[in-house]
Amino acid sequence: MPQNASALALKALTEWWEEMGVAVDTSVIRAVTAANPTRPGSIRDLVPQNQDRPKGTPDQVRGNRKTNKTKSPDTLIAEARALAASAADLPALKAAIEAFEGSPLKAQCDKTVICDGTPNAPVMVIGEGPGGQEDRTGLPFVGKAGQLLNRMLAAINLDRKTNTFITNVNYWRPPGNRNPEADELALCRPFVDRMIELSQPKIIIAAGGVAAKCLLGTNTGIMRLRGTKQTFTLPDGTEFPIIPMLHPAYLLRRPQDKSRAWRDLLLLQAELETMGVVI
Ligand code: URA
Numbered sequence: 001m002p003q004n005a006s007a008l009a010l011k012a013l014t015e016w017w018e019e020m021g022v023a024v025d026t027s028v029i030r031a032v033t034a035a036n037p038t039r040p041g042s043i044r045d046l047v048p049q050n051q052d053r054p055k056g057t058p059d060q061v062r063g064n065r066k067t068n069k070t071k072s073p074d075t076l077i078a079e080a081r082a083l084a085a086s087a088a089d090l091p092a093l094k095a096a097i098e099a100f101e102g103s104p105l106k107a108q109c110d111k112t113v114i115c116d117g118t119p120n121a122p123v124m125v126i127g128e129g130p131g132g133q134e135d136r137t138g139l140p141f142v143g144k145a146g147q148l149l150n151r152m153l154a155a156i157n158l159d160r161k162t163n164t165f166i167t168n169v170n171y172w173r174p175p176g177n178r179n180p181e182a183d184e185l186a187l188c189r190p191f192v193d194r195m196i197e198l199s200q201p202k203i204i205i206a207a208g209g210v211a212a213k214c215l216l217g218t219n220t221g222i223m224r225l226r227g228t229k230q231t232f233t234l235p236d237g238t239e240f241p242i243i244p245m246l247h248p249a250y251l252l253r254r255p256q257d258k259s260r261a262w263r264d265l266l267l268l269q270a271e272l273e274t275m276g277v278v279i
Contacts, residue, residue, distance in 0.1 A: 073187075077189075080189075100191070103187050108173075113135065113173070114167065116142075121163050125204075126204060128168060128179070131177050145247065152248065156279070196240065202272065206244040208245075208250065215232050226260060230244065246264070
């Protein structure tokens with residue numbers, strides 16, 4: 001195999017693993033390709049030996065908790081709140097999120113993934129957080145789930161270019177694509193709130209259970225929340241309608257549930273019509 005073909009195959013393979021949620025040790029891959037670029041190396045060299053039980057202390061598995069050990073979670077949240085409040089518009093808010101060093105996840109990922117689409121759009125989709133492809137590109141919902149999300153939105157005339165804004169409740173990819181922890185979400189929350197405040201969407205879509213539970217402050221599962229219109233409330237009491245939906249990544253795994261997602265999209269369309277929003 002030509003030298004660059006081997007490197008490309010290795011890159012494709014490891015990207016695919018990351019999409020599937022396998023924690024790939026990229027430093028090992030770099031070392032293997034540098035040592036022998038024509039030999040991809042053994043699979044055993046590239047991934048942790050026990051995928052079911054990630055190695056390291058619990059703190060290492062959850063993220064690099066050493067970061068910011070000097071500041072309490074409350075202090076970090078207060079910092080996030082102050083930064084978010086000082087952002088007068090969306091570009092300033094994006095810069096504030098980029099500048100925020102409080103999340104232990106930040107040191108372990110490539111990019112801060114903030115938002116995409118049309119600012120001040122009537123529809124705001126809020127997902128769980130970046131996966132492998134989002135981490136590489138810095139844009140939300142660009143992997144397979146994102147492509148399905150685009151198709152779902154297009155079915156009711158929504159798209160990023162004209163009428164939809166897309167963001168997440170977490171801006172940094174957790175190791176191994178695990179779900180973000182409550183304390184990690186709490187650090188992002190002031191920015192999420194400010195983004196909603198600045199964007200003033202007519203309606204919010206919570207994509208998946210993590211986003212829905214986080215935004216609604218509930219433990220109710222997505223299967224019970226989906227298909228209903230709920231209310232999202234900012235700290236100052238401002239309310240926005242919100243429709244929880246099944247996450248497109250879940251729908252890729254369970255295509256038989258797409259009919260439920262279709263009903264939720266029709267509910268969203270009906271709500272927009274009731275509000276007089278032309279899409
Ligand atoms: N899943 C999410 O919830 N958000 C993304 O940005 C990508 C995948």
